[in-house]
Amino acid sequence: MGGSDPVAGERLMGFFEEIEAQIHLWPWSVGMADESIDIVDGRVEFPFYGSPTISLARGASLILPSRYERFLPLGTAFPPGTSKYQVYEAPYGMLAGDGRSGNIRAKTGSGYFAVTLAPIGALPRLVAGDGSDGSSVESGLARSVLAWSQFFDDLLDEAGKNWQRGENVPWGEVWQFIGTLGSDGSEPRMGLIVKIADQIKQKMPGIVQGARKILLRERQLLPTSRVSETDIRCLDWLIRQPGRTVAEKGGHKQRIMAVTRRESFNTLENQVLKDFIRRCRKESARYLQNEVGFDPNFRQSKRARLVASYQRLCGRLLNEPNMEEISRPSPNSGPNYVLQNDLRYREMWRWYSRLLKREDEEDRFWDWQTRAWSDITRFLVNAAMVMLKEQYPKTAEGEDRLFVAEIAQSLLHLRREQAMGCRIVPGSEPGPFLVSHRRQGKLGEASAVLEIVHPRDSDKHYLAKLLGRTGGHQFLVLNSLGGVTPQQKVIVVWGVHTAGAGNVPQVADILASADRALKYHSTVLGERRSGFPRLSGLVLCSRLEDVELGRYSNKNGVSLVSVPADPLGWGTAVQDVKEALKQTFESLL
């Protein structure tokens, strides 16, 4: 209990009596004693490897108090039949310190209980800058994580531009899009501010100089000689003044209340405009600092020059005289008629909304980056499957090789906004696929139908619903074809966000850990059901540096692909994932 900081009124002791909870160092570590730590106290310290999970007795739930977001379950409850426990993915942000408490809350039938998680080795979002001013800059991890969001935005923009399918992208186009990433090494990463600068830079001076103004009707004390308009309230005022004539009522200053008109730029649309310019300038500075930095190649790049020039333009526009009196817009003010319908303001409002949303998105993405990595893991594995289909079509000739055909097609459905770190809508995985291994000239001798199961949908799958304890982020279920008795094999896919951890074990150790866990899960699950399918594993680890990148595997069918956290490296990573899958299929069929 030492060091815990329970919220007043919460009863800690009851929590430990009511629920059983463990934190697992790896997603596969449920049931592995040396990789699981019981939560028996208000504070838990544990080594952080990137994607810890929490298993919790059913009936309780976990909440991230800073956002009041409920933890989402990962897969189905286990063990099958009794469904006593459920695995949850832990958020990253509060684990990484970053000025937050590390508190989470558990809700049971008796009330709320606070637990402080103290991970050792989680990387922070901000690090000290290179300059002498002592300011902080975003860490390499933070820049990579924020680039993930940008990656999906770019994919969505591409979808809107090329495929006219709204938020849906044909899977066949996805892996080609990944391949184009990083093709131009002289340019820094794409960012929202680059798009804004590209789209609206030319128009901004025109909008500011031609800003809409209104005539305000005011009542003021004016010299009697300048009064040209009065109203009932002015007359009320005049009547109340002592004196009989206007001259007497005007007093010694000879001023009376009258109606005047004044020009003003302080309208909602101009408040938004000014705020937009201000935010653009700030975002430009951030882009130049974090993405461009001091790299001489980047500093001369087209994007960097565009953003720098836009930053200067924003500074100049903010100093325009008509911007002076404009105040900040009140929070949560919706768009007025001008913002929605005036051609100039409408476009600005669209970008302003995206900019505002992105800031909020970044925070959420940072907090749920482990889930985001799981999402990206699924995305890369699915893209690799589609790549396999393209490169090993069923129509091709040849023996002793793999053939992959898609039985039915589907679209990748992206979200415009993240949902607890995820941008891909569950259920939009590709497939099913027909995977054949032609060995001796007889196609169909070793064929199977591959079903890709998202953990959210695993309760609907006859086999994946048994695999909740594995903590898998995706299941590839192979159903054999042509045999007398149907056989199934499952490849459990895990995404481990090792890029977020300071002290990550060696690849071989990770492989060994996953391998041990897989054997354990096979044994436990096999005890409950005879003929339980053979389990294989595929681990995708994120890496910040170029160390240990590539593909690894052991003899027991567990593969590991070390994937760069930066999306620019995903093109190569998909190739590695594809090869890992190919190797696994060949060994299984």
Added chain:
Amino acid sequence: MSVFGCSAFGLKDSVTNPESGCLAADFFLADVVLPRNPLGAILTGREAEEERIHSGMPWPPEAWVSLEGYLRRVPVSCAWKALVDAGDRPVRWKIDGGVSFPIARILASHITAVLKNTHASGKAGDSIIVAIPDELDEFGQESLLRELKSKGFGNVQLLWRPIAAAMAWIDAQGEKLADKLEDGDVLAVIYSGPDGFEFVGFELRLRVFEGRRYALPLRDRPMSSLSLAGIDWAAGMIETVFPNIDTGAFWQAFTGFPEVWLAMAQIPWSDNDLQRIWSQGNQWRYWNPGLDMLDRIWGVQVKRSSILSGLTEKSISVLPATYHGDTGIAWDQMLYEQLDRLLRKKPKSRILGVVFCGALTPKTLPSWVKMAGDTLQQRGCKISPPYDLPKIHGIWMPGDGADAIAKGAAVYGTRLEMGKPTYLDTLPSYGLWAEIRRLGYEPLWDFYPLIPDKTEVEGGKEFSLPEPIDTLLIKAGSREFPMILKRGGDHACRQIKTSLPKPLDADCKVLVQATMKPATGFAVVTVESTDGSEVFKRGSKVKLNWDYMTEAARPEQPELKSSYGYPFVAAGRGRIHSKKEKRLDLKRFLDQVPPTGILSTQQIYFLKNKENHFLIPWGWDRFDPESFDIGLFGPVREDDPEVEEVAEKLGETLFKTFESVRKHRVELCRLMGFMYAYAPPGFVSFLMKIYQQGQVNHHNLLYAAGRVFSTSSSLETLVDRFNADPSYPENNTAQFFWAIMRSLCYYPETALLPPEKEYGVFERIYQFFCDHGRNGGNQDALKYGLCTVLFGLRLREVNTTFLNPEDPLRNKLSSVIKRMRNIGFPPTMFRGTGVRPGPGDNLNRFVLRFLNHMDTQEDRRVAGGLAAGG
């Protein structure tokens, strides 16, 4: 100009272009996949086939189908069937979240995708003919054309698919067909496709164009046919071959695999084609149906598939109006019955050929056609191979790669481009609720035919009535103009109230006209002011849109006019139509007439015996409100050929006897009089001649004239005789009054008598009333005189100024009738009318009310009673 003929009913869809030939799709049931969002893109063609949404696979969940769920995958054939079954109701395909799509939009998406595959475009340079089911309602046609236009295919024309197939056959015969064509020859067309079965017979008509003879099929209004379709048959087969199949596996086999449909078309498949993956439950396997399906297909029971209707009923549930439930017989029997029904419809016609069309056209002669083999042979249709050639008096089953419908559609398009004759169509009727005037009868509101029933028009040509309807008027002061239309025989009425920009100062008469082209949706109804004044918002003319009209009940008769100033005809019906036994008696009697055709004295007595209930009136039937004291014949001719036949024979016999046997002439004259409207024409001519010659020598000649003079010209001879008779008023006055009154009372056309002739009669009646009105002389003559005045007023129906208030004769008559002694009502006048005479009322007052335009509805109702005595 490129012509494209398109047949896209969801299986083996094909497009034919005279230059590039026929392009047909594979034997897959075409699907359309709907988006979640109402504004999203509808997936069609290959994209839809490859898409996994609601494909029935066990994984992922979006591929699942269930009996309780909605379907986003729409089999095109189901959509066609729903559009046909919906008739004139809008029909939509529902999916999750309250989203739904019009069926016509789904079909238009599919058709445009099929067309685009063949590079047919919506540009003005292309002429596109799309085949549609024979029973597709105008509402469905209209909505389909609208959706096609919104997809950039405004140049599409629709064509009935049996007509298209018939045109393909006719085109293949060339000009030699015209030589072999005989009256009444019928070309049978059998469509079998997943969306329905159609058995249609076309009579062929010859038309000459630029010196060449063209045989044109004449399309009749479709009869409701089989309510189950190929989709029900296929579904039934899957359920039979794979008992206890789960819904997902069923749906995969139904929508994804061609073997089901190949079996129905009797096309075998090879094992090499069977590399398709299928799942049952959670297990995946290869789809491997046996070739025995080709035989098992015939034994499948005709019934609605529980799985298919369960899967689709939440998304769409349209039952055809003619669905009679499951029959419990096998499909081959059902198809044989349909063919037999078609052949029995025109039992005496020669069968010029039998054309099979549609994707499920069998490759070999099916058993159900063999079952009808004898009938076909007897009717001139040879059942001998080869069947893939279109022969006269043969069976044509186009082979692989040939689509009679698409080809015929292209033939139609080409002929249309060249202005050649195409086909003849029978339009659906349209009626406008309007006042219908019939001479002699009270005006009645009913549906006036804008497009008359059974109107024949050439395909691609427009029909309109030669004269617009001019009986409607917009009343002064009204803000809107209501109109009610009725379509087809038993469709509901629809109403529209056209808003007027301002109230009219005076009544405005309008002309209503309808124009209609076959297979182009609804008729276009135009309303136009007669004087060209801009009474409507868009000027003097407005077009009515059936879609925007609201359903309405059949309207009530508007309030009748209070006074007309004349009575209507009181034409009683004879009993020969209703009394079948009497008709048979009469026939038996006529059969005994000697070969000379001259009746014996005994036979004449037999005929005139009142107890035998033939010609002499035998009394009033209190249970028949239209009954008069008449015999077998009356002043109204029945539309009954049997009655006509008997009447003609009797008339001939009587008149021949009348001419031959002088002894019984007076009696025979009386008997022929009792034949009223059926009196032999010779006898009527004889009477007219008598009056022209002034040889009226017995009363029966006058009585007979009153009964049989049904035209103004015949009545004119009588009136002329009366006006010219120098013996007036001493001789036959009462009989003349009686005869003139009866003729005017019985027959509508007598109101066309020239007014000056009637004036002469009225002058004489006036004189008679002046001379005898106050003394107690001939009371019958006074009574008949009054009745003649009453029915003489019928001339007002034609001449509205006849005896108007300014007319001196009217005033003279009015005052003399007031002054003369009161004549009571005849005792039979009110019989059966439910009206009682008012206290102090009499015939004088009764006639005066008509003369002075003060007649009431009751007065008009009882006026006919004055002729009750026969």
